[in-house]
Amino acid sequence: MNLTPDSKVIIQGFHEFISENHIAQMKAYGTNLVAGVQPGYGGQELYHLPVFDLVEEVVGQFGSIDTTIICVHPYQVLDAALEAIASHIRQIIIISAGVPPLDMVELLRKAEAGETLVVGPNSPGIIVPGKILLGTQPSEFYTPGVVGIVSRSSTLTYEVARELTQAGWGQSISVSIGSDAIVGSSFLQWLQILDEDDTTEAIVLVGQPGGGSEEAAARYITEAIDKPVIAYIAGRQAPPGKTWRQTGTLATVVGRPPNFGTAQSKITAFEAAEVPVAERPSLIPQLLKKAIH
Secondary structure (H helix, E strand, O other), X not given: OOOOOOOEEEEEOXXXXXXXXXXXXXXXXXXXXXXXXXXXXXXXXEOOEEEEOOHHHHHHHHOOOOEEEEOOOHHHHHHHHHHHHHOOXXXXXXXXXXXXXXXXXXXXXXXXXXXXXEEOOOOOEEEEOOOEEEEOOOHHHOOEEEEEEEEOOOHHHHHHHHHHHHOOOOEEEEEEOOOOOOOOOOHHHHHHHHXXXXXXXXXXXXXXXXXXXXXXXXXXHHHHOOOOEEEEEOOOOOXXXXXXXXXXXXXXXXXXXXXXXXXXXXXHHHHHOOOOEEOOHHHHHHHHHHHHO
């Protein structure tokens, strides 16, 4: 990964998922946004960014690009991402939500072959506090420190960061992997990244009902992660049998055991892995203090 202020970043598309304020916030944070890509708008300027018709034109002018932030219509995400991969961009963040699952399957095959990291879809992106902001996360909740956050949620990610900051715990990196039915990088990949990251001393994992990714993460933590991990699972009070109205939760409930994907199933998995589970975000700092000292 290249997540430094020197990383060259582009935005593909200016759909509803990103606004002028988000772009201004990234620039103000020091992110090296060099251009936007919007077919038909080449040669113009949008939100104080030069706009090109094609990714390869940006590469021709600015050289190799480290990261692209994709904000096109969900049915155009696959084409945009394949264009980025063809231009050797190795970090792709997909802000758009509702990408067709079969499109994601094809994208992930191509990404794996090219060793490309995909974050999202339906993700507010990545922030390395004090260094770089890639996406729509609100930077005011973050401060540099030693706690890594990996989350399936969007707004809960910010809430956890705010609780940590208020308690004096800064963050090393925060990533929302997204909550569509099929997402790029997983809890397992980011747990490994954070476990190997020299600036991260502890990890906070934020999960939610739907799917089995938290249960897989709990097993992986037992097998492979050396750093302390604290978990928080949203939706404890969700009525039994109800699913969160997101593609990621609706697509995973057919033909499964009754408790599959429930908050309780995830909490049970973390408790079995001896990972402390916070009952609410405000209790995460206390559990961190116990885990680290």
